[in-house]
Amino acid sequence: MNGSDVHSTLREMWDTRPARPREGRQIAGVAAAIARRYDIDPVLVRVGFVVAAFYGIGAALYIAGWVLLPDEPGPAISSGRRRLKPWLLILLGVAAVAGLGGVSHSHGGVLLPLAAVAALLFLLHRSRSGRGIAGPGRPAPTPEAPTTPTAADGSPQNAGVTPPAWDPLGAAPFAWDLPEPGPVPAAAPPRRSRVTPVTLAVALLAGGVTALVLLAAGGLTDLPVLFGVLLSVLGGGLVVGAFTRSGRGLIPVALLVGALTWGALAAPLDRIAAGPPQELQLAPTTPAALAPQYRNDVGSIELDLRQMDLTVPAGAPVTPVATSIDAGLGSVEIWVPRDADVRFTGESGLGSVEFDDQENDGPGAKLSVNDLGADGIASGRPIVLDVHAGVGSVEVHRG
Incomplete structure (x- = not known):
């Protein structure tokens, strides 16, 4: 492929760009237009936009399609729906700005996802450019009207012949030699696609x-591998179904398995299987009695530092009292003196992190605090x- 081929392909992509249909659209019809142009399932295109949103460019790409693809000619859309369009555009714009602003510019940042999308569109057009509806630069052909054969004097060749019952007006004398039409056979019911059952069976x-291999090798700790295999099979079925316009029954199953996969990755399964739960209750009163690290695979940790002696002798350097806590599955509660200076960094893979009246929750919850205490003086x-907690809550209270 040389430069002229690439240029001609890009020119053809622009000339045959699809119009956004007025029926079957969810927001502005961008996904439906691309799906109709290349004769693929619109669900696959919408899933592509969702995946692109995780890389911070999904909303921006949708707005670009909204602007660049013309609206399909036809009756005006109802006024209620048209009033929503500016609001949808504003929401998508906010999402695009937020997504692009949150993308790290290291390792390619926005450029690599954009290059990947451009390459996929280019390859899709190269392989399926002849499919789908005609674009603005390629009008649909008009069928030719049938002609009636005539004799040398200009009269129809079948003049004087009685027209058959199926043509009582004699509008098609050129076809009077056709037999009388019989009963119209009933249309055969559409064949049901087997993509969904076959994919589920393979999965x-x-x-x-x-599962048998994992049980023989290590069991529960490798559970994400099992879910990964299931997602791979379901994903392949969705791709096949997108090109055959079937397999939509796989979507809820794939969403469920995806949620289970995320949960298996967030939960410290290796530590859950390590041993029975333990409840640790610690209350050191001197910096020497405070261990540099506490670890508990399953169970709660309670650390009380309210009786800790934090005074600094005259002329002595001010050294921090530091410790770290690593919990697999369970809660972590810490109490610190009311006026103590605290530098806190907390993280929970699935749960919440709280320091006094500050809180962050949800997947991957994190919180960093540098607090001087109630007196506000260092x-x-x-x-x-x-x-750090794998699954559970992290709470720091002042006593």
């Missing part, structure tokens, strides 16, 4: 084989806390 078989030895 069940692949999942069973993978005094005494500061407490440095670094807490």
Whole structure:
């Protein structure tokens, strides 16, 4: 492929760009237009926009399609729906700005996802450019009207012949030699697609084989591998179904398996299987009695530092009192003195992180606080806390 081929393909993509249909659209019809142009399932295109949204460019790409693809000619859309269009555009614009602003510019940032989308569109057009509806630069052909054969004097060749019953007006004398039409056969019912049952059967078989291998090798700790195999099979079925306009029954199953996969990745399964739960209750009163690290695979950790001596002798350097806590599955509660200076960093893979009246929750919850206490004055030895929990809550209270 040389430069002229690329240029001609890009020119053809622009000349045959599809119009956004007025029927079957969810927001502005961008996904439906692309699907009709290349004769693929619009669900696949919408899933593509959702995936692109995770890379921060989904909303921006949708707005670009909204602007560049013309609206399909036809009756005006109802006024109620048209009033929503500016609001949808504003919401998509906010999402685009937020997404692009949150994308890290390291390792390609926005450029790599944009290049990947451009390459996919280019390859899609190269392989399926002849399919779908005609674009603005390629009008649909008009069928030719049938002609009636005539004799040398200009009269119809079948003049004087009695027209058959199916043509009582004699409008098609050129076809009077056709037999009388028989009863119209009933249309055969459409054949039901087998993409969904076949994909589910293959996923069940692949999942069973993978489960047997994992049980023989290590069991519960490799559960994300099992879900990954199931997602791969379901994803392949969705791709096949997108080109055959079937397989939509796989979508809820794929969403469920995706949620289970995320949960298996967030939960520290190796630590859950490590041993029975333990409840740790600690109350050191001197910096020497405070361990540099506390770890508990399953169970709660309670650390009380309210009786900790944080005074600094005259002339002595101010050194922090530091410890870290690593919890697999369970809650972490810490109490610190009311006026103590605290530098806190907390993270929970699935749960919440709270420091006094500040809180963050949800998947991957994080919170960093540098607090001088109730007196608002830097005094005494500061407490440095670094807490990580796999699944559970992290709470720091002042006593």
